[in-house]
Amino acid sequence: MATTTYLEAGTIRDTSRPETLRFSLLVRVTHWLNTISFVALVISGFGILLAHPRFYWGETGGLGTPSILDLPLPFMLGGPSGWGRYMHFQAAWLCVLTGLLYAISGLMSQHFRRNLWPAKGQLSWNSLRGEIWDRLRFKKPAAEEAYGYSVLQRLSYLAVVFFLFPLMIWTGMAMSPAITSVFPFFVRSSGGYETARTLHFFAANLLVLFVLVHVAMVCLAGFVQRTRAMITGRVSGGRVQP
């Protein structure tokens, strides 16, 4: 396994090096496997949603009972929820297995602590305010940011890895009558079957929002350069000025 030397953000000094290994092989492979599975999960999840685009709170709910959200979508029966479910679980296996590999290796290699936990000073009010302001003005990220993660990146990645994905898995488990017969705490802690379904939907929306912002930021920073870095693991340093 390729070992990675991550550089702390803000400590970049030696920019004369033509190439720097930015992403480890494991991060790159799990990133793209996760991309495939996430796209499949969103498509199939939408297919399943179309069978009943209505949400409830508590254990039960259906037509004729009060809902908390009615999406302006048609009820499509006997179609997309069938292949959607087959596809959803196949993709979920890929997503969970690569996610576990990523999370365990990230913990063991201290990737999360060293590269994703906000660095010293990053959480100060001034630094956060500047960062948020830059993002809101769509300011192109500084070139040295190609070598590390900015504080907003760190916080959102941590939220996705340690909150949203576990919440998706937790609420997903809560919707399985087979799983909850063995582990009823999944559904009890979720607040009931229909609440779990509703939370699953809202968390999925937040993940889609994250991906949209993520892709927008990649485009802003330079789509070709950043995508190449996530494929080859290397940032070409030629254009980086000290």
Next chain:
Amino acid sequence: MSAHVSRRKLLTTGLTAAAGVTGLGAAAKIANHFGLIPPDWGGIWGPGETLTYATQRLLMASGSLAREFNRSEISKVVPVSGPQPKTDPYQRLLAGGFADWRLTVDGLVARPSTFSLAEIKRMPAKTQITHQACEEGWSFIAEWTGVPLAYVMNLVGVSEKAKFAVFWPFDGSWDSLDLPDAFHAQTFLAYNLNGADLPADHGAPLRVRVARQLGYKSVKFLSRITVTDSLKHVGDGKGSIQPAFGYSWYAGI
């Protein structure tokens, strides 16, 4: 030298591949022996479906019980999914109050039998309040009364070779359960919903109730149960009419 190395490499690769395929084949055989391969294991969704089924079967090996609820939690609305068959013989039997209806149990059993509704109602009854979710996403909690399927299975004497129970309803569909689910403590043949005779649209006179799977596995309008060791030659071999419409045979989710 390089030719030698590449030949050796080729040989090693070939042997590894052969061992891999043999290993996979052996693993599949063992998994099948322990009932970990679903009948709809083929096709592009087969790997995910097989992983899910095998994992859940292993997790649930101890006969885990689905959650049960209090009377106060029973839903006021019990939605109808798939109304009663409009054709004979169902309509004729319904008109006659199911007096002429019989449940046939056959296949790999010691004593193939038929039972009238009155005979089934005289069997040891069981009542449970469980949650049922439809694959579409809606759900309800209801009280069901019926006879445990295991009781009927033991009455007819299921062969040791048996692996599945196939259900034939009056609505032209069909489905099946593996024996762990067929013999599960919460699987039963229900004739009563929320304290009243099962309404026609909810599956009268008798329906299956499977607490650990989605609603569509709880076959309604039951007519016949066939015990078998293989689903290969039943219908299109996928264990249920559902895969033909894109729905998985196993619905523990």
